[in-house]
Amino acid sequence: MAKDIRMPKLGQTMEEGTVVTCLVKIGDAVKKGDILFEVETDKATMEVDSPAEGFVKAIIAEVGQTLPVHAPILVLGDKDEVVPQSFIDSLLGGAAAAASTAPVAAPTPAPVQPATQPVAASAPTVSGSAVSLAGVKVLRLQKLGQTMEEGTVVNVLIKTGDSIKKGDVIFEIETDKATMEMDSPNDGVVRAILVESGQTLPVHSPMVILTDKADTPLPQSAIDAIRSSGAVAEAPKATATTPVPVPATPAPAPQVKAAESVPLTTGKVFATPRAKMVAQDLGIDIRRVPLAPGAARLTEADIRKAGQQPTTATVPPQPTLSLGQKVTINRLQRIVGEKMLQSKREIPCFYLNIRADMTELVKLREKLNKNASVKISFNDFIIKAVAMGLRHYPIMTGQLAGDHIQLADSIDIGLAISTPQGLVAPIVRDAFNKSLVEIATYCQGLIDRARSEKLTLDDLSGGCITVSNLGGFGIDSFIPIVVPGQCSILGIGRISDTCVPMDGNILIRKLMNLNLSVDHKVANGADAAQFLDFVKKTLEHAGNFA
Structure with a gap:
């Protein structure tokens, strides 16, 4: 006897599902528990298994269709059973009725021919x-x-x-x-x-x-x-990898080694992740590396071959832009613009600035890195200090959610990283519960994956705050823009020798500016000021990291 299989409710909040994959075809024998479809809900992509045994007589759901819960998706029957078209038509009518009652209308499934009437x-x-x-x-x-x-x-x-x-x-x-x-x-x-x-x-x-x-x-x-x-x-012909945008570049681009005589490729340059990583290490502009005959993208061998070409160290690379030129806006620039415009429109910010004395921390870093297998950067210290501050002032992890502020479940911190394709801000997960060495190791892994284009969506999703460091460019101070979905962003300036009056003497101390941009919908001035002061004092007392 023919049995109709319907879209199951795969979660408490599920109201509809999109068919991602159909794993059976007409005539297949299926058992109870066999996987029939992969369905995407509002939470995740999940498998739909068969609630009964039988032979597939008709497939009603099409890949790509969005159907409400309990809509018919498949018909099972006995091996030699002939399912009348009237039965299938009655199911399609039921699907249309179900769709009309769903909060979001789903497209009506296409008419399906039973197994006895194959489509020509x-x-x-x-x-x-x-x-x-x-x-x-x-x-x-x-x-x-x-x-x-x-x-x-x-x-x-x-x-x-x-x-x-x-x-x-x-x-x-x-x-x-x-x-x-x-x-x-x-x-x-x-x-x-x-x-x-x-x-x-x-x-x-x-x-x-x-x-x-x-x-x-x-x-x-x-x-x-x-x-x-x-x-x-x-x-547009020129495209680029599109990571989560951040409003500041954390590190300068490497010196380009490619010879001037090699023409510059315009638009998107296709290369393997390994080739891009080697090019980054060798300081080679992949836009100046020619493709091998018949190849679709650059390989590591192409990059290393280009690196062996003679170059003139005294001649700087030709500029890629000139006055009066029209520059095509690539995908990354468009996304950055949209996100920053969204931030300025939707996030009412206030800004705080403070200077931290990094003298003792500079000495500690030198000592820790002397014989360490994992080198610790200043960003690692800053991320740890920020994580400790967020633990003391959890309001700084919040996001406005209707009539309440929802605090984060864990302390996740974004780190701005420069790549040949643009900027990314992958997330250091559960930073508070990581040691300094664990943060350094985790960050290095993020950097390696970012520069080889191996970041996952999980690496780029969420976060309470982003740390953006322009100190490598010699910048003393800047005001960063909050990334939508986060409460704040911390801008880091360079560490500079500064004359400081202390106990009647003038001392040379190593000072660093911290600039905090904060979403005023979530936190007020007093909350943010206490948080920033806590981060400053944590950085100033090297014993906090021992």
């Missing part, structure tokens, strides 16, 4: 965003993070005719947070690639067409129908 390959069925063909799978842009709405194709790692397996990496996708790898949710043969490098497309847009076999019929009309089922917008 020459006549694709198109309904909204659904295109159904026997033996054909359409891979769509996955939602790689809760805030992701669109993604830019950075690299296409497959070609037409390739045989791929579930889990194979097929694209590198740039989101609003980072560059991520997208793997295939299905096995199959690549019959058509619908996107190209540099394109920006919304979540769930069609990207690749797979078939079970290389000789499965796939007419051009079907490809055209699938391509038109999702809008794909072309992005």
Whole structure:
């Protein structure tokens, strides 16, 4: 007897779910507990398993569709059972009714042919965003993070005719947070690639067409129908990795070693993460490294070969910009602008400044690093001091949430890091419970992953405060802009020798400016002043880090 399987409620707050992957096909035998779909809720991507045994007679839900809880998604039956079309039509009518009562309207599923009436390959069925063909799978842009709405194709790692397996990496996708790898949710043969490098497309847009076999019929009309089922917008030619933006550059760019005679590549330069890391270490501008014939992106060998080219040390690199030039705004610049404009519009800030005497801490750092396997930076001391301050003044971890202020569950601190692609502020998790050496090790790992473009969305999400240090540029003092979603940001200036009157004498002390920008919706002046003073005194007493 035919049984309809419906969208389960996978969490207490779940009202609808988006079908990310369909893991069965018509005719498959399934057992109770077998995984049928991967569904994305408002919290996470979860697996939907079968509540019953049977054979798949019809698949109602399409990949990319958003359906309310309890909407029909699949029909099971006995092995030789013929499910009447009227039964499927009645389920589709129920799905439409369920959608009308849901808080957010879901698209009506496409008509599904039962197993006894296979869809002809020459006549694709198109309904909204659904295109159904026997033996054909359409891979769509996955939602790689809760805030992701669109993604830019950075690299296409497959070609037409390739045989791929579930889990194979097929694209590198740039989101609003980072560059991520997208793997295939299905096995199959690549019959058509619908996107190209540099394109920006919304979540769930069609990207690749797979078939079970290389000789499965796939007419051009079907490809055209699938391509038109999702809008794909072309992005500007120059794109860049898009991490969480921060309003200050923490470190100067390295000296470029590439010879002047090598022309400068404009737009996006594709290179392996290892190649980018080696280029950073050698001080080579990857825009001046030519691609090997037929290669799609630079490799480590290309970078090392470029590094062996003779250069003239006395001749500085040519400037990449000139007066009067029109500079294309890349994705990173656009996101930075949007975030900073959001901050200025939505976060009423006040600003505090104080100077810390770092003389004893400079000596302590020298002593600790003398024979240490893990070198400790000034940022590591500052992060530890900030974490201790947040523990004493937890209001500084808060965010306004309707009629109350929600304090953070843990003390997570962002650290501004400079990369060849731009700025990122990955999060040092649970900083208060980490030792100084553990913070140094953790930060070095973040720096390595940032510069090799291996940061995850978890690395870039959340945080109570960001530490942005411009001391390396010789900056004494600056006012940073609060990152939306955080309560404050601490701007660090350089450590400078300063004449200080003390007990009737003039002493040379090493002083450093601390500038705190604070969201006045969350904290008042007294709270922030006490917090900043605590951080200052913690830094001034080296015994706090012993």
